[in-house]
Amino acid sequence: MTSILGISAFYHDSAACLLIDGEITAAAQEERFTRVKHDYRFPVNAVRYCLKEASLTASQLDYVGFYDKPLLKFDRLLETYLDYAPAGFPSFLKAMPLWMREKLWMPDLIRTELAKADGAEDEKEAKKQAKQFRWKVLFGDHHESHAASAFYPSPFEEAAILTMDGVGEWATSSIGVGKGNAITLLKELRFPDSLGLLYSAFTYYTGFKVNSGEYKVMGLAPYGEPRYVSLIKEKLVEIRDDGSLRMNHEYFGYSQGLRMTNGAFSKLFGGPPREPESKLTQKEMDLARSIQVITEEVMLKMAGFAHRETGLKKLCMAGGVALNCVANGRILREGPYEDLWIQPAAGDAGGAVGIALALWHRYLNKPRTSPEAAGKWQTVRSCRNGSPAIRME
Ligand SMILES: [Fe+2]
Numbered sequence: 001m002t003s004i005l006g007i008s009a010f011y012h013d014s015a016a017c018l019l020i021d022g023e024i025t026a027a028a029q030e031e032r033f034t035r036v037k038h039d040y041r042f043p044v045n046a047v048r049y050c051l052k053e054a055s056l057t058a059s060q061l062d063y064v065g066f067y068d069k070p071l072l073k074f075d076r077l078l079e080t081y082l083d084y085a086p087a088g089f090p091s092f093l094k095a096m097p098l099w100m101r102e103k104l105w106m107p108d109l110i111r112t113e114l115a116k117a118d119g120a121e122d123e124k125e126a127k128k129q130a131k132q133f134r135w136k137v138l139f140g141d142h143h144e145s146h147a148a149s150a151f152y153p154s155p156f157e158e159a160a161i162l163t164m165d166g167v168g169e170w171a172t173s174s175i176g177v178g179k180g181n182a183i184t185l186l187k188e189l190r191f192p193d194s195l196g197l198l199y200s201a202f203t204y205y206t207g208f209k210v211n212s213g214e215y216k217v218m219g220l221a222p223y224g225e226p227r228y229v230s231l232i233k234e235k236l237v238e239i240r241d242d243g244s245l246r247m248n249h250e251y252f253g254y255s256q257g258l259r260m261t262n263g264a265f266s267k268l269f270g271g272p273p274r275e276p277e278s279k280l281t282q283k284e285m286d287l288a289r290s291i292q293v294i295t296e297e298v299m300l301k302m303a304g305f306a307h308r309e310t311g312l313k314k315l316c317m318a319g320g321v322a323l324n325c326v327a328n329g330r331i332l333r334e335g336p337y338e339d340l341w342i343q344p345a346a347g348d349a350g351g352a353v354g355i356a357l358a359l360w361h362r363y364l365n366k367p368r369t370s371p372e373a374a375g376k377w378q379t380v381r382s383c384r385n386g387s388p389a390i391r392m393e
Contacts, residue, residue, distance in 0.1 A: 001020060001021060002020070002021055002022075002062050002063070002360075002364070003018065003019070003020050003054065003056060003060065003061050003062050003063070004018070004019040004061070004062065004063040004064075004065065004356045004359050004360055005017070005018055005019075005047065005050065005051075005058075005061050005063070005064045005065070005114075005356065006018075006019070006065045006067065006351075006352040006353060006354070006355040006356030006357075006359070007042075007043065007047070007064065007065065007066050007067065007110065007352055007355070008043075008066075008067040008068075008145075008348050008349060008350075008351035008352040008355070009030075009040065009041070009042050009043055009066075010040055010041075010042070011040055011348060012038045012040045012211050012347075012348060013029060013031070013038050013039075013040070013347050013348040013349040014029070014030040014031075014039055014040055014041060014042065014043040014046070014349070015027065015028060015029040015030060015043055015046055015345070015348075015349035015350075015351070015352040015353075016028060016030075016043045016046040016047045016049075016050045016352050017050065017352040017353045017356045018050035018051065018053065018054055018056075018356070019356040019357065019359075019360055020054055022357075022360045022361075022366055024153075024353065024356075025050070025053055025054050026049060026050040026053035026054065027050065027345075027352065027353055028043075028045075028046040028049050028050065029043075029046060029345070029349045030043035030044075030045055030046045032046075033045035033046060033049070037212065038211060038212055042109075042110075042113040043352075044113060044116055044117050047113075047114065047117040048117050051117065057118050058114040058115065058117055058118045058133065059118060059129075059132060059133055059134075061114075061133075061135055062135060063135055063138060063359050063363075063364075064110065064114070064135050064136075064137050064138070065137070065138045065139070065140060065355035065356055065358070065359045066106065066110060066137055066138070066139050066140070066355060067140060067142065067145040067348070067351030067352060067354060067355040068139070068140065068141065068142035068145065068168055068169060068351065069139045069140070069141060069142070069169050070106045070139075072141075072169035072170065073142075073168075073169045075169075076167075076169055076170050076191060077095065077257075080191070080192070080255050080256075080257075081256075081257070083255070091256060091257030092257065094257075095257065106137070106139075107136070107137040108127075108130070110137045111130035111133055111137065112126045112127050112130045113126075114130070114133070115127070115128075115129035115130040115133075138355075138359060138363065140354070140355045140358050140359075141168065141169065141171070142165075142168025142169050142171065142351065143163045143165075143168050143171040143173075143174040143185065143188065143319070144183065144185060144354070144358060145350075145351040145354035145355045145358060146163040146165065146168075146174075146318040146319045146343075146346075146350065146351060146354055147161045147163050147174065147176055147178070147183050147185060147316075147318065147354070148183060148353075148354035148355070148357045148358035148361070148362070149318050149343045149345070149346075149350040149351065149353045149354030149357065150162075150163065150178075150316035150317055150318035150322075150341070150342070150343045150346075150354075151178035151183055151316045152178075152181075152354075152357040152358075152361060152368065153341075153343070153353070153357070154178075154314075154316045154341035155341065156178070156314040156316065156339075156341060157179070157180065158177070158178060158179040158180070158312060158314070159177070159178050159312055159314035159315060159316045159341070160175065160176070160177055160178075160306040160307060160309075160310040160312045160314065160315045160316070160337075161174075161175065161176040161177060161178050161183065161185075161306070161315075161316050161317075162174075162175055162302055162303055162306050162315060162316070162317045162322075163175075163176075163317070163318050163319040163322075164195050164196060164299070164302065164317075164319040164320075164321035164322060165194075165196045165319035165320040165321055165347075165348075166194055166196035166197045166200060166211070166320060167191045167194055167196070167197065170188075170190045170191050171188040171189065171190060171191075172188075172189050172190060172191055172193065172194035172195065172196060172197065173188065173189045173194070173195060173196075173243075173302065173319065173321070174186075174187065174188040174189070175187050175188075175302065175305065175306040175309060175310075177310045177312065178316065180367065180368055181361040181362070181365065181366065181367050181368045182361075182362070183358075183361075183362065186309055186310075187242075187309070189244050189245065191255075192247065192249055192252075192254070192255045193244070193245045193246055193247050194245070194247075195245060195295065195298050195299070195302075195321055196319070196320055196321045197252075197254055197260070198236075198237060198245070198247060198291070198294075198295075199214055199217070199291060199295055199321065199324075200214060200254075200260055201252055201254070201260040201261050201265070202217060202287055202288070202291040203216075203217050203260075204259065204260035204261060204273060205260070205261050205265065205266075205269065205273045205274070205287065206220070206273070206274055206284040206287055206288060207273060207274030207275060207276045207277075207278065207280075207284065208276070209276070210260055211320075214320070214323075214324075215323065217288045217291065217292070218288075218292060218324055218325075218326055220280070220284065220285055220288035220289075221285075221288040221289040221291075221292035221293075221326070222289070223285040223288075223289075224282065224284075224285030224286040224287070224288050224289030224290070225285075225286050225289055226286070226289045226290045226293045227286045227289075227290065228269070228286060228287055228290035228291075229290045229293050229294060231268070232290060232291070232294055233294070235248060235251065235268055236248055236251055236268075237294070239294070239297060239298055239301065240301075241301060241305070242301065242302070242305040243298050243299070243300075243301035243302030243303075243304070243305050244302075245298065250264055251264045251265040251268065252265065261273065269283075269287065270283075292324075292326065292327075295321070295324060295327055296326070296327045296330050299321070299324070299327040299328075299330075299331060300327075300330060300331060300334060300335060303315060303331045303335045303336075303337070304335065304336060307335070307336040307337065313336075313337055313338040313339070314337060314338060314339050314340070314341070315331070315335070315337045315339075315340050315341075316340070316341045316342070316343070317340065317341075317342045317343070317346065318342070318343035318346045318350055318354070319346060319347075320346060320347040320348070322342050322343070322346040323346045323347060328340065328342060
C-alpha cells in the first residue's frame with residue numbers, strides 16, 4: 001500500500017488530500033473544520049480527518065507533497081520588490097519576518113505540523129517527533145498542481161489543460177496537454193500580468209473582498225451594462241489573440257504589495273473604491289459587467305489557443321479563474337471543444353489534490369489505468385446541452 005498526503009496551505013484555502021494506491025481516500029478544506037472562511041493556516045484538522053479516514057498516522061505515510069514552491073515564490077517577491085523599490089518598502093518590511101521565520105523553512109514547518117496532527121502536545125515534542133518521520137516533503141509547481149488536479153481526475157484519456165489564477169510562483173496561467181499519466185505544460189503567462197489579479201482588482205474596486213468576493217462580481221454582472229469595456233481595453237489591458245495579456249501597471253498597486261488598485265485607477269473610473277458593505281450603485285454593476293465581458297473574451301481566447309496548440313477536443317481547467325462558471329459555460333457552448341472537465345475545487349484547495357495525484361502519476365510513474373479510478377470524479381456527460389455539472393461519487 002502506498003499513501004500520499006497532499007497539502008495546500010499558508011496563502012488561502014488550505015486543504016489536505018490523502019491518496020491510497022492512487023485513489024482519493026479523503027480530501028477536505030480546513031475552513032470546513034475551523035469555520036474561518038478561506039482559512040490559510042496549516043490544515044491540521046483536514047489532515048487529521050484524512051488520516052483518520054484511512055486509520056493512518058502521519059508517521060506511517062509514504063510521501064508528503066506541498067502544492068507549490070515557496071523558494072520560487074520568494075524569488076518572485078524579492079525581484080518584484082526590487083523592481084518597484086522604494087514603493088513597496090513598507091509591504092516588504094511587513095512580509096519578510098514571516099518568510100524568514102516560517103515560509104523559507106517549509107519542510108521543517110510541515111513536518112512539525114504533521115507531528116502535531118499525530119498528537120504531539122507542544123512545539124518541542126512536535127519537533128522531536130518530526131525527526132522520526134521517514135518521508136521527505138516534495139514540492140510541485142503551483143500551476144502543475146492545478147493542472148494535475150484538472151486532468152488526472154477527469155474522464156479523458158487525453159485533453160488540453162488550461163490553468164488560470166491570480167499567481168502561483170511566477171505563472172498566472174498556463175496551457176498544457178495531458179495524455180495517460182503524463183502532463184506537459186507548454187506555455188505560461190507570468191506575473192504581474194494576470195487575468196485573476198485583473199478580476200480581483202475590480203473585485204476590490206467594487207467594494208468586495210479580494211480572493212473571496214469574485215463570485216459576487218460575476219453575480220452582479222448581469223445587472224450592469226458593459227460600458228467600461230472599451231476604456232479597460234484602451235487604458236488597462238491589451239488582449240492578444242492567444243489570450244495572453246499585457247497590463248498597464250501604472251493603474252495597479254498589487255506588484256508593490258499594496259492595494260489592488262491605485263489613485264490612477266480611481267481617477268480613471270471617477271472616484272475611490274466603493275466602501276465595503278455600502279450601497280451598490282449602477283456604476284459597480286456596470287464595472288462588474290465590463291470586467292466579466294473582458295474575462296470571458298480572454299478565457300475564450302486562451303481556450304482557443306490551447307486547442308490550436310494541442311489539436312485536442314477535450315479541455316480540463318483549474319485555478320481560481322476556472323470558478324467563473326459563466327465564462328466556462330461560454331467555452332462549452334462557443335469554444336472548439338467537445339467536452340470540458342473542471343476541477344470542482346478549482347482554487348488553491350484543489351492544489352492538495354493536484355500535488356498528491358502528481359506524485360502518484362508523475363513522480364512514481366503509476367499508470368492511469370482507469371481515469372475515473374484516479375479520483376472517482378466524473379462529469380455528467382449530458383452537460384453539453386445544459387449547464388455543466390460535476391458529481392463526486
Ligand atoms: Fe492558484
